[in-house]
Amino acid sequence: MISGISAAAGAPVRQASLRQHNLRLVLGQVASGAPLSRADIAAATGLTRATVSTLVDDLVSGRLLREVSPTPRGGAGRPGVGLVLNDADGPAGLGLEINVDYLAACVLDLAGAVRHREIRPGDRRGVEPSAVLAEAAALASRAALAAEDQGLTIAGTAMAVPGLVSPDGTIRLAPNLGWRDVDTSGFTPGPLTGPLTVENEANLAALGELFHGEPGLSSFLYVSGEIGIGAGIVLTGSLFRGARGWSGELGHVAVDPDGPACRCGAHGCLEQYAGQEALLPPGVSLADLVAAADRGERPALDRLTSAASALGVTIAGVINLLDVDTVVLGGVYAPLARWLSPGIEQQIASRVLTAGWSPVRVRPARLGSDAAVVGAAGAIIRAVHDEPAAWLLPASAGTP
Amino acid sequence: MISGISAAAGAPVRQASLRQHNLRLVLGQVASGAPLSRADIAAATGLTRATVSTLVDDLVSGRLLREVSPTPRGGAGRPGVGLVLNDADGPAGLGLEINVDYLAACVLDLAGAVRHREIRPGDRRGVEPSAVLAEAAALASRAALAAEDQGLTIAGTAMAVPGLVSPDGTIRLAPNLGWRDVDTSGFTPGPLTGPLTVENEANLAALGELFHGEPGLSSFLYVSGEIGIGAGIVLTGSLFRGARGWSGELGHVAVDPDGPACRCGAHGCLEQYAGQEALLPPGVSLADLVAAADRGERPALDRLTSAASALGVTIAGVINLLDVDTVVLGGVYAPLARWLSPGIEQQIASRVLTAGWSPVRVRPARLGSDAAVVGAAGAIIRAVHDEPAAWLLPASAGTP
Known part of the structure; x- marks a missing residue:
């Protein structure tokens, strides 16, 4: 593979895409750490100082970078003006989450x-999609106003x-909300919220962990324990969406083909063994379960052991197939990881063909229940980092 | 994403990688169909005629393209000299396969x-790895001589x-051969066989189906039924190797966690239900099974139904996770596809959450038992197509 150019590329490399590439490169250098001068950036990228200066000027006038006072450096030469990401009056990402028992x-x-x-918080099962979307729009508008207040x-x-x-943004199926074929193409959260994209929550939560979780995390299976069970698959730093965008339906992988009937019509799906409803009997909250497990109460521990075993069998199958080295337990599984991890690890050790020489870590999500909404906002920010040229165009046209 | 440049690119685009990119582009145009003139290539790629001529000259002198007589064209203008891939005295790929019951x-x-x-053919279980590798080397040397005889x-x-x-090329585990930690780094098949790469057979078979199977196939799960069961996962035209290269161990995904013991140490692995040993009792060949199924004999049909059901449960899990639209049945499953497909399709229909609106096709491999060895040779050819500059360098240094 040739470094720096995608093998799938079908077009000749021209001047415009070179500039886009180099804008991204410069922005990425600044994003990677401490304030840098133009000279630092030239040294790190191999671009000439003149080219770097032009690119930096564009990024500063487009409000992606801002200049800070020069700080004395250890090395030789005079300190240059420092450049940092523009967190004062630059672009921001808005994350929104609709879930079965809360909006965020x-x-x-x-x-x-x-x-x-x-x-x-509040149960949205059985509520009309239009009413839930209206509530989400109100939340988004307040968030956009709060952002505007901060510049x-x-x-x-x-x-x-x-x-x-x-x-195309249609929500084809959200089984636990009871939604089917909900068209979001006409939905605009508010006048200040920019273009809307809609995405599966486990995928966005996985991105949240990738960008804002444990540093260095690169390939992992994110398991999202909500009312349903979803998965986000991240491979060498990229979200794996599947051939048609519908990957990660871990909750409907069979644990036992002859097991109990599932809402989806099949039998023995993982959700029946390890979904929130299997873990929390009526009237028992997540906090109750944690407290009971802490006190060592047998029924609570038994429910956790049984869920861990089913999760472990399924996750071992995923690792046999996809060979990821880390499993991140998210949603309700994050606070329960202490009790779930040993049972999951035991199944991995006995079922994964490579487990003997290629260890797999199981650990709770860093962001907990915030992962999806933080991942959603982070996905917007990431898109600006990945394609700064697309942001510069409307920004420089619309602002003085 | 910016077209033509990878988002992961960390280096500025320079002249050398531009040339590499454009060499690939020109070679790809010629590979895509009928003989093309330099003018055709310029029109299709957007490169100037002068640039195309320089690149074509390099590719012709490097023996990747050859010129053929101009043929009259329908369009306006004089016909140019036609260019085709050099199948006369150009590079070739050597595929080698070591399997439990044959070498190829x-x-x-x-x-x-x-x-x-x-x-x-011949059973290699229990034979010393060094003896099997020596036999493979003899096969490879004969193949290289045959290639040389043809120019x-x-x-x-x-x-x-x-x-x-x-x-690094170490065969960590080949359970059905009984191999563990076989170092192939010192293994050179012969003086004319070029550099060696070693790869999982299901992965190479999947590449074989991608490049030499049904046209248009782009995202699919290749299921390889041999003594063991492997899988090759292809997504939008690329082989998915997993985070550490050990993806696709479909045979050790659990069908029933409390099922029969498997060679790998776990219980209820797919291989116990649908591996060759489950399908073919001692003394029964694949041909016997096909004949018995053709005659409608109950024990044969029952074994096929039971294997199809286990395959279907596992494959449905993979589709829920990865969302591929095609399942290709390879190895012994190809000639058995007529009896296996209905049972697999039934499990997919009832277990895949998106099956209602997003159909999945199940079909036999085109290449049958040749898929892995053809895929292996094809992978070498593909590497030349993907990085022609790497071939041009040694070729022009080593030949007049």
């Missing part, structure tokens, strides 16, 4: 800091939903 | 035509093995 919104700035957050401009909104989303 | 070799030319093939130069050799291969 959050705003991240270009440097990845959370600048606003709101969560509204930030929302570059776009990503909305996480617990279901299968078509490339 | 084949040679493909740059246009993908099979120019030599040899298969040696072809072997660009490299890819060897398919039924097991887990480390990036």
